[in-house]
Structure formats: C-alpha cells, structure tokens
Amino acid sequence: MPTETFDAIVIGLGAHGSAAAAALARRELRVLGLDRFARGQTMGSSGGHSRMIRLAYFEDPAYVPLVRESWSAWRGLEDETGLPILTQTGGIYAGPAGSEIVDGSVRSARAHGIRHEVVDGRELARRWPVFAPVDDLVAVVDEEAGMIDADAAIAAHLVVAERAGSVLRFGARAVDWRPAAGGGFEVETDDGSVAGSSYLVIAAGPWMSSFVPDLGLPLAIEREPVAWFEPVVDPSSVALGRLPVWVMGTPEDGFFYGFPFDAEHGLKVSHHHWGVLTDAETIDREFRPADEARIRAFIRRRMPGADGSLRTSTVCMYTNTPDLRFVIDRHPAAAGVAYASACSGHGFKFAPVVGEVLADLVVGGSTARSIDAFRADRFRQEPVAG
Ligand SMILES: Cc1cc2nc3c(=O)[nH]c(=O)nc-3n(C[C@H](O)[C@H](O)[C@H](O)COP(=O)(O)OP(=O)(O)OC[C@H]3O[C@@H](n4cnc5c(N)ncnc54)[C@H](O)[C@@H]3O)c2cc1C
Known part of the structure; x- marks a missing residue:
C-alpha cells in the first residue's frame, strides 16, 4: 500500500x-x-556546464521547429526563474564539401530561413585562428546557435x-x-x-x-570522454562572444565538437560518438591517456590553437537508438x-x-x-x- x-x-x-x-x-x-x-x-x-543548441540541424530539417520552440522555452524559463541558461554564440558546422554535416546544415538553414553563411577552410581559419587552414573543408556558419548551461x-x-x-x-x-x-x-x-x-x-x-x-x-550506452584544454592562441580569440560552438566532421575519425573558452575550465573539445559501448553500472569513469590522445590527435590536425595542457576532463554517457x-x-x-x-x-x-x-x-x-x-x-x- x-x-x-x-x-x-x-x-x-x-x-x-x-x-x-x-x-x-x-x-x-x-x-x-x-x-x-x-x-x-x-x-x-x-551534468556539466555546456550543451549546444544548433538551429541549422544537419541531421534533419524536421528538428528545426522543435529547436525553435525549445529556444523560446529556455528563454521563458530564464524569465520565470531568473537563472541564466542560454547564450547565443552562433555555430560552425564544418566538414568536407558534400558531406552530411555541410549539406544537411545548408538544407535545414534554407528550409527554415536560418541566417547562415558558407565559407571555405581558409576563411574559417582566418576568422577563427584556433583552427588549421584546411583546404578540403567547408563550414556553415549558423548565426542563431547557442549554448545551454546544463x-x-x-x-x-x-x-x-x-x-x-x-x-x-x-x-x-x-x-x-x-x-x-x-x-x-x-x-x-x-x-x-x-x-x-x-x-x-x-x-x-x-x-x-x-x-x-x-x-x-534497442538502446546502446556509449562511453563519452570530454576534455578541456588550455588554448595556445590568445584566449580572447576563442572566448565567449568570439568563438561559436562548433562541430567538425572529419573523413578519418568522424565528428568532433567544442565550445568557446571559459576561464574556469578551458576550451572544451570532444569526439561525438567514441564508438565504445558500455553499461551504465560498469562504465569506466576514469579519463584515460588514450582518451586524451584521441582528442589531441584531432586538435593537432584541425585545431592547433587548442593544443595546450589538459585542464580538466570527465566521462559521460550517450544512450543511442539505432x-x-x-x-x-x-x-x-x-x-x-x-x-x-x-x-x-x-x-x-x-x-x-x-x-x-x-x-x-x-x-x-x-x-x-x-x-x-x-x-x-x-x-x-x-x-x-x-
Ligand atoms: C558528453 C555529452 C555531450 C552532449 N552534448 C550535447 C549537446 O551539445 N547538445 C544536446 O542537445 N545534447 C547533448 N548531449 C545529450 C544530452 O545531454 C542528453 O540527451 C540528455 O542529457 C539526456 O537526459 P536524460 O534526462 O534523458 O538522461 P539523464 O541525464 O541520464 O537522466 C536520467 C536520470 O535518471 C536517474 N535514474 C535512473 N534510474 C533511476 C531509478 N531507478 N530511480 C531514480 N532515478 C533514476 C539518473 O540518476 C539520472 O539522473 C550530450 C550528452 C553527453 C553525454
């Protein structure tokens, strides 16, 4: 009873x-x-400090109305509680020409009238010198994206x-x-x-x-290490207000993503879908040298301005559907x-x-x-x- x-x-x-x-x-x-x-x-x-809210949703334009409704709801929740939650940062979605992330982002932006711009890899690095100037790279810059304080x-x-x-x-x-x-x-x-x-x-x-x-x-639990690094570029060039949230698709190792520098934690960079399946009870919650090595390999190829010391790290979980x-x-x-x-x-x-x-x-x-x-x-x- x-x-x-x-x-x-x-x-x-x-x-x-x-x-x-x-x-x-x-x-x-x-x-x-x-x-x-x-x-x-x-x-x-x-848990944690930051989650992205992307408007030009490369996965499917059908998500965009839900993102817009959520954006308004987060703003409403800020008004209701007085707690700051959402910061508009803009977003960068980059990858090889013709890749899912580039074409999907443009498709969603066009379908839903999202303000955006398409630039090449050299222009990306000129605007945000934290990134390497890569030739075979196209970036969609979404003005309306932001980050949520989780x-x-x-x-x-x-x-x-x-x-x-x-x-x-x-x-x-x-x-x-x-x-x-x-x-x-x-x-x-x-x-x-x-x-x-x-x-x-x-x-x-x-x-x-x-x-x-x-x-x-049919849910699969995926181990997701996350790391924060000291930038080796001027921190003001990657600070909130300068560096948008970003996702980059690479032909060799899938998607990486990150957030603007925050003085308390550093520059957050991680791999989206590490590919290591686990269980919520037995997951290895230690951030391992191999985890750092995988993120740093990306940083050295694509984002050398983030190649400073490891400031902090955590291990989280995705629950994936097929x-x-x-x-x-x-x-x-x-x-x-x-x-x-x-x-x-x-x-x-x-x-x-x-x-x-x-x-x-x-x-x-x-x-x-x-x-x-x-x-x-x-x-x-x-x-x-x-
Ligand atoms: C590293 C990382 C980065 C991410 N980045 C983004 C991003 O940038 N943008 C984005 O939109 N999404 C992002 N996500 C995804 C997003 O964080 C998840 O979709 C979301 O947090 C899932 O929330 P949830 O409430 O379903 O699960 P959870 O947050 O896991 O909550 C489940 C809760 O249930 C509780 N619970 C479980 N079993 C029981 C029980 N038997 N009794 C009582 N309580 C129980 C747990 O303690 C837990 O608190 C990211 C996820 C991770 C891990």
Whole structure:
C-alpha cells in the first residue's frame, strides 16, 4: 500500500525528467520527482556546464521547429526563474564539401530561413585562428546557435516544480513500479517506501533499459570522454562572444565538437560518438591517456590553437537508438505511463519540449506535437514474407 499519493511521479531528474516535472507541476498536478543520485550530480547524461543548441540541424530539417520552440522555452524559463541558461554564440558546422554535416546544415538553414553563411577552410581559419587552414573543408556558419548551461537548466526546471509544490527526492532509487489495485500506479524506492500516483513518467537515461526491460528498447550506452584544454592562441580569440560552438566532421575519425573558452575550465573539445559501448553500472569513469590522445590527435590536425595542457576532463554517457533519433512514447501496456530516451548525444536542447510532450502523453494520452518519428514501434521488425 502506498504511504503517500501524488498526481504524478517522475523517475529520473536529468534534463528530461526535470522538464517533465516542471511541465506537470505547471498543470497544477502534485508531483513526486525521484532521482537515484544527489542533486546536481553528473552520473547520468545531463551534468556539466555546456550543451549546444544548433538551429541549422544537419541531421534533419524536421528538428528545426522543435529547436525553435525549445529556444523560446529556455528563454521563458530564464524569465520565470531568473537563472541564466542560454547564450547565443552562433555555430560552425564544418566538414568536407558534400558531406552530411555541410549539406544537411545548408538544407535545414534554407528550409527554415536560418541566417547562415558558407565559407571555405581558409576563411574559417582566418576568422577563427584556433583552427588549421584546411583546404578540403567547408563550414556553415549558423548565426542563431547557442549554448545551454546544463546545470542551470536542470536547476531551473526543478525550481519551477518545487515552487508549485512538487516533492523532489534525491538519493532515492526507484526499484519497481506496478499498476495499483484501485487504479494508477505504485512506485517503490530502495528504502522500501511506496508512493502512489495516477500518472508515471520514466526518464531514466542510460538506466532506461534495465529499469523498463519489458519495453525491449534497442538502446546502446556509449562511453563519452570530454576534455578541456588550455588554448595556445590568445584566449580572447576563442572566448565567449568570439568563438561559436562548433562541430567538425572529419573523413578519418568522424565528428568532433567544442565550445568557446571559459576561464574556469578551458576550451572544451570532444569526439561525438567514441564508438565504445558500455553499461551504465560498469562504465569506466576514469579519463584515460588514450582518451586524451584521441582528442589531441584531432586538435593537432584541425585545431592547433587548442593544443595546450589538459585542464580538466570527465566521462559521460550517450544512450543511442539505432537511428540516433529519440524514443518518446506511452507505455504500450499501461495508459498513464510515458517515457523518454531523448539522447543519442543531441537531446538536451529539446528538454522543455520533451517535458511538455511527456506531460501531454500521461495526462491526455496524446500530444498535438508531431512525435511520430520518435515512436517506439519503429523498432519493431516486420515479419519477412515467405
Ligand atoms: C558528453 C555529452 C555531450 C552532449 N552534448 C550535447 C549537446 O551539445 N547538445 C544536446 O542537445 N545534447 C547533448 N548531449 C545529450 C544530452 O545531454 C542528453 O540527451 C540528455 O542529457 C539526456 O537526459 P536524460 O534526462 O534523458 O538522461 P539523464 O541525464 O541520464 O537522466 C536520467 C536520470 O535518471 C536517474 N535514474 C535512473 N534510474 C533511476 C531509478 N531507478 N530511480 C531514480 N532515478 C533514476 C539518473 O540518476 C539520472 O539522473 C550530450 C550528452 C553527453 C553525454
């Protein structure tokens, strides 16, 4: 029997669970939010100082309206809480001529009227001397991109939830959820307590598959080391206001990305999709010499102005789907339960919209937003005829 009852329980208070808690609380629902780790932790996928918000989305123009809605929502959240979250920096998306990142960025920018410019590798290095002047390189400069302070973004959503009366428990691991005898759901935590609710949102990040194995989601956890370096160019030339956020596709080693210099941490550079699969419980969280070597090899070829000492580092996780799109859906066997695995290394920026969609799905059973591309049934194999 539940010892307490709520309108909604949210399991996982990372980017998407915190946004869902805020969205539900804004609808005047009494919310219980649970997270297995401490407040402000960096054990899942959401911790840290910076996440990109790119407008000219090279992956698919269909993301652009969601980015725009998210951008407005982040600004609204700043107004609501007084916390600074979003900084417009512009964005650079570079790669060989004709590559996915270049052509995809231009396609999205044209389709959605995003102010942009296309420059060659020499012009890129002239404007931002931190980069090497590479001949076979084209860069799309997106004026509207920016960066999100990830810690502040989550803190702001939690403030909204708490101001509306939500109860948030950290260090509280949900160990089971089940339909309750009289309707609704029960969630049991590792201290043995049981809470009841009408609605349940599950946003467990890299722990999604182990917490809801019956969904059979084809999620893969990828180890993602991140490093910050001392620049060897004038720091003012790579500072906020000068260097945009950037992503560079290389023929030899995939995508790298980075952010403007910040005096506290350095110049952030990392590899997008390291290709090392792991498990959320057993991941190697040490930043290894081989991790630094891989990033430094890129820096020496493409970004020599970042080739200073290693200032700090961390190891994070991506939760990837096979098509690198998100999964946001209702539980097929339990009306009132919705879940999101919105990562694949690019989901943070969408959190305010994902939170609203999750609230729509549990409360009303559907959402006015177009989420067909994110439904879980796309992973179901069609039987092969004959
Ligand atoms: C290095 C890195 C760089 C990235 N860069 C970008 C970027 O530039 N732009 C962008 O848009 N996106 C980016 N992403 C992706 C983005 O950060 C993720 O999409 C997002 O953080 C996922 O949030 P989440 O809430 O789904 O998962 P998480 O943040 O992992 O949250 C899940 C939470 O659930 C909790 N939990 C799990 N199981 C339980 C349980 N049983 N009981 C209670 N709590 C539980 C965990 O403690 C955790 O806090 C990046 C990701 C990484 C790792």
